[in-house]
Amino acid sequence: MTVLIAGAGIGGLTAALSLHAAGVEAAVVESAREIRPLGVGINLLPHAVRELIELGLGDELAAIGVATAENVYCDRSGRRIFTEPRGVAQGYRWPQYSVHRGELQRLLLAAVRERLGADAVRTGARVVGFDGSGARDRVRVRVLDRATGAVEDTYARALIGADGLHSAVRAALHPRGGPLLWSGIRMWRGATRAEPFLTGRSMVIVRDGDAELVAYPIGGGRINWVCQVRMSEPGPLTGEAAWNRAGRLADVLPYFADWRLGWLDVPGLLTGSGEILEYPMVDREPLPRWGSGRVTLLGDAAHPMYPVGANGASQAVVDARVLARELAPAEGVPAALARYETERREATAAVVRANRAMHRAGARTPEELARLTDTYRDTTGGDVRTLNARASLSCR
Numbered sequence: 001m002t003v004l005i006a007g008a009g010i011g012g013l014t015a016a017l018s019l020h021a022a023g024v025e026a027a028v029v030e031s032a033r034e035i036r037p038l039g040v041g042i043n044l045l046p047h048a049v050r051e052l053i054e055l056g057l058g059d060e061l062a063a064i065g066v067a068t069a070e071n072v073y074c075d076r077s078g079r080r081i082f083t084e085p086r087g088v089a090q091g092y093r094w095p096q097y098s099v100h101r102g103e104l105q106r107l108l109l110a111a112v113r114e115r116l117g118a119d120a121v122r123t124g125a126r127v128v129g130f131d132g133s134g135a136r137d138r139v140r141v142r143v144l145d146r147a148t149g150a151v152e153d154t155y156a157r158a159l160i161g162a163d164g165l166h167s168a169v170r171a172a173l174h175p176r177g178g179p180l181l182w183s184g185i186r187m188w189r190g191a192t193r194a195e196p197f198l199t200g201r202s203m204v205i206v207r208d209g210d211a212e213l214v215a216y217p218i219g220g221g222r223i224n225w226v227c228q229v230r231m232s233e234p235g236p237l238t239g240e241a242a243w244n245r246a247g248r249l250a251d252v253l254p255y256f257a258d259w260r261l262g263w264l265d266v267p268g269l270l271t272g273s274g275e276i277l278e279y280p281m282v283d284r285e286p287l288p289r290w291g292s293g294r295v296t297l298l299g300d301a302a303h304p305m306y307p308v309g310a311n312g313a314s315q316a317v318v319d320a321r322v323l324a325r326e327l328a329p330a331e332g333v334p335a336a337l338a339r340y341e342t343e344r345r346e347a348t349a350a351v352v353r354a355n356r357a358m359h360r361a362g363a364r365t366p367e368e369l370a371r372l373t374d375t376y377r378d379t380t381g382g383d384v385r386t387l388n389a390r391a392s393l394s395c396r
């Protein structure tokens with residue numbers, strides 16, 4: 001019997017590859033009828049890149065990613081305030097990569113199909129419920145076939161809810177789990193063909209009052225940009241949060257129309273993007289427990305976080321590797337999932353909290369920014385020496 005993973009996002013696909021590498025049979029069910037290269041830029045921190053390299057994906061990753069060299073904080077006239085080296089330049093043994101999310105997902109999907117088999121990922125199949133109480137050695141998972149509308153039972157050794165921000169597995173485990181929490185910030189995102197800036201591998205972060213721009217190259221001559229504008233005080237989200245919701249240039253451009261960095265044409269970036277996506281910056285309160293018995297959560301389903309510290313996908317990758325290491329022994333699935341949760345739940349809750357602190361901080365002097373970035377690294381498990389010295393999570 002296989003371990004069934006709900007969701008073929010970054011976390012679910014990495015979990016499938018990690019379980020396979022650990023000798024555990026796995027399969028994925030994905031709600032979308034077709035896996036299309038959705039999203040724009042995403043960052044993989046060295047702790048996640050290490051795991052993907054150890055899964056044998058180093059060359060493929062290097063081919064699609066840009067190895068980030070530095071984060072540059074500056075004002076809206078382009079004056080540099082603080083520079084933080086990143087990845088290998090910071091002393092890590094592994095790079096940080098900026099990639100297109102859709103291209104990363106496609107890379108992982110191809111590897112899953114090649115290694116686990118062409119049928120390892122079933123699309124158009126949504127997990128709608130489960131029942132782990134009947135039998136001791138398996139969980140019954142209810143899967144909706146979106147083409148026929150039929151709901152089938154399938155049995156698995158374990159169910160991993162890697163089904164993202166609106167996780168059905170999480171909702172079933174935590175029916176009173178609380179709402180999405182909005183930071184009060186609206187985010188617009190896009191990717192534009194544009195000339196490289198600074199080192200060509202720099203990420204720039206510019207804040208002016210309630211508006212902030214983050215921009216970085218993602219390969220293929222594209223610059224990924226994220227514009228954030230504070231609209232209200234933090235509180236429960238009343239509207240919808242969807243990663244792929246279309247945004248409008250007219251809503252975002254007025255906040256950035258007169259920004260002149262000199263070496264980066266900000267209005268040109270925004271107007272040149274083929275597609276603009278809009279997303280409210282949301283997270284959820286960390287859970288006191290994730291799973292129960294043979295069911296657990298992974299990635300955004302377990303710990304949705306503000307997309308500000310480059311940790312959303314990175315933490316999902318580490319979750320996947322720890323999960324596989326714990327499930328590798330043939331016996332004792334509930335105990336293995338409990339060990340996984342013990343290792344990952346508090347660690348990822350700390351990242352959720354650090355992302356909140358990071359985005360609320362008013363820091364803007366070089367000293368304040370140095371302190372802020374050091375604290376963020378230390379509280380999110382990114383200490384250079386610790387990561388460089390830590391044993392591999394691979395189990396064979």
Ligand SMILES: Cc1cc2nc3c(=O)[nH]c(=O)nc-3n(C[C@H](O)[C@H](O)[C@H](O)COP(=O)(O)OP(=O)(O)OC[C@H]3O[C@@H](n4cnc5c(N)ncnc54)[C@H](O)[C@@H]3O)c2cc1C
Nearest residue numbers: 007009010011031039040126127163164243299300312313
């Ligand atoms: C379409 C999309 C676009 C995104 N774009 C960006 C971006 O541009 N920048 C960024 O920083 N982050 C983006 N993200 C979020 C980012 O991918 C995650 O924060 C991070 O990678 C953690 O991944 P995850 O695997 O936990 O969740 P996700 O990557 O969100 O994957 C969850 C997967 O589960 C599937 N799913 C949902 N419900 C069910 C169900 N009941 N049964 C089976 N499958 C289900 C979803 O279709 C999805 O494929 C995007 C996510 C999505 C889904």
